[in-house]
Amino acid sequence: xxxxxxxxxxxxxxxxxxxxxxxxxxxxxxxxxxxxxxxxxxxxxxxxxxxxxxxxxxxxxxxxxxxxxxxxxxxxxxxxxxxxxxxxxxxxxxxxxxxxxxxxxxxxxxxxxxxxxxxxxxxxxxxxxxxxxxxxxxxxxxxxxxxxxxxxxxxxxxxxxxxxxxxxxx
Numbered sequence: 001x002x003x004x005x006x007x008x009x010x011x012x013x014x015x016x017x018x019x020x021x022x023x024x025x026x027x028x029x030x031x032x033x034x035x036x037x038x039x040x041x042x043x044x045x046x047x048x049x050x051x052x053x054x055x056x057x058x059x060x061x062x063x064x065x066x067x068x069x070x071x072x073x074x075x076x077x078x079x080x081x082x083x084x085x086x087x088x089x090x091x092x093x094x095x096x097x098x099x100x101x102x103x104x105x106x107x108x109x110x111x112x113x114x115x116x117x118x119x120x121x122x123x124x125x126x127x128x129x130x131x132x133x134x135x136x137x138x139x140x141x142x143x144x145x146x147x148x149x150x151x152x153x154x155x156x157x158x159x160x161x162x163x164x165x166x167x168x169x170x
Contacts, residue, residue, distance in 0.1 A: 002020075002021075002022040002023060003020040003021045003022055003023065003024045003025060004020060004024075004025050004026045004027070005017070005018045005019065005020045005026060006018045006026045006029050006038065006040055006053065006057060016057070017038070017053060017055075017056065017057030018053070018057045023044060023045070024042065024043070024044045025042070025043040025044070026040055026041070026042055026043075027040070027041045027043065027071075028040060028041045028071060028072055028073060029053075030073050030074055030075060031075075032075050032079045033075055033077060033078065033079040034079055035055075036054070036055060037052050037053065037054060037055075037060070037079075038052070038053040038054075038055075039051070039052055039053075039063075039073035039074075039075065039082055039084075040053060040073065041070065041071055041072075041073065042059075046067070047065070047066070047067060048064075048068070048069055048070050048071065049062055049063070049064045049065055049066075049070060050062075050063040050064045050070050050073045050082070050084050051063065052082075052099075063082065063084070063097060063104075064084075064086070066088065068086045068087055068088035069086065069087045069092070070084055070085070070086045070088075071084065071085050071086075071117075072084055072085050072117060072118045072119065074118075074119045074120060074121055075121070076121040076143070077121065077122065077123055079099065080098060080099055080100045081096050081097070081098055081099065081121065082096065082097055082099055083095065083096045083109060083119035083121055083126065084119065085116060085117045085118065085119065085128075087115075089108070091112075091113075091114065091115045092115040092116060092117055092131075093108055093109070093110045093111065093112065093115070093116050094108070094109035094110040094116045094119045094126065094128055095107065095108055095109060095151065096109050096119075096145070096148065105150065106150075106151045107145055107148040107149060107150055107151060108148060108149040108150075108151050109126055109141060109148050110126075110128065110130075110139075110141060111149075112130045112131065112139070114130075114131040114132055114133070115130070115131040116128050116129070116130055116131075116139070117129045117130075117131070117136075121143060122143065123143065124142065124143050125140045125141065125142060125143055126140060126141050126142075126143050127139070127140045128140070128141075
């Protein structure tokens with residue numbers, strides 16, 4: 001009651017990875033390409049944060065920890081990058097971080113005038129939904145971090161979450 005869970009379904013059963021708790025909603029889970037991690041949206045306490053879960057459902061890394069509307073995590077085909085959309089700049093744009101590094105560095109992937117949503121990273125392009133005056137359109141940018149804008153925490157951009165021990169699933 002009052003919450004949702006992340007579950008894995010196979011041909012014979014459902015297996016809950018996270019516990020249901022009052023006021024905690026899970027949404028938009030995505031498996032990593034190697035199947036060892038799940039990126040998901042966790043809504044709790046008025047925050048919409050992107051987190052990484054291990055195969056058992058334990059939160060191993062919180063990627064966002066702010067009041068922005070974060071949503072739609074997506075792994076790159078090689079699993080080294082995670083992208084999501086966030087309205088931290090005033091309108092929704094795509095952001096990315098490398099998962100195979102220790103430091104938390106973030107890049108702004110898009111600069112759509114009316115917003116960008118639902119990243120679908122490919123080998124050489126990042127496809128997404130761009131909102132325009134006449135509705136949504138599929139758009140793409142090069143999968144090239146040298147063309148993306150590095151987001152500096154002191155410029156009002158995303159703040160990397162503080163270093164913390166992995167937290168148990170809620």
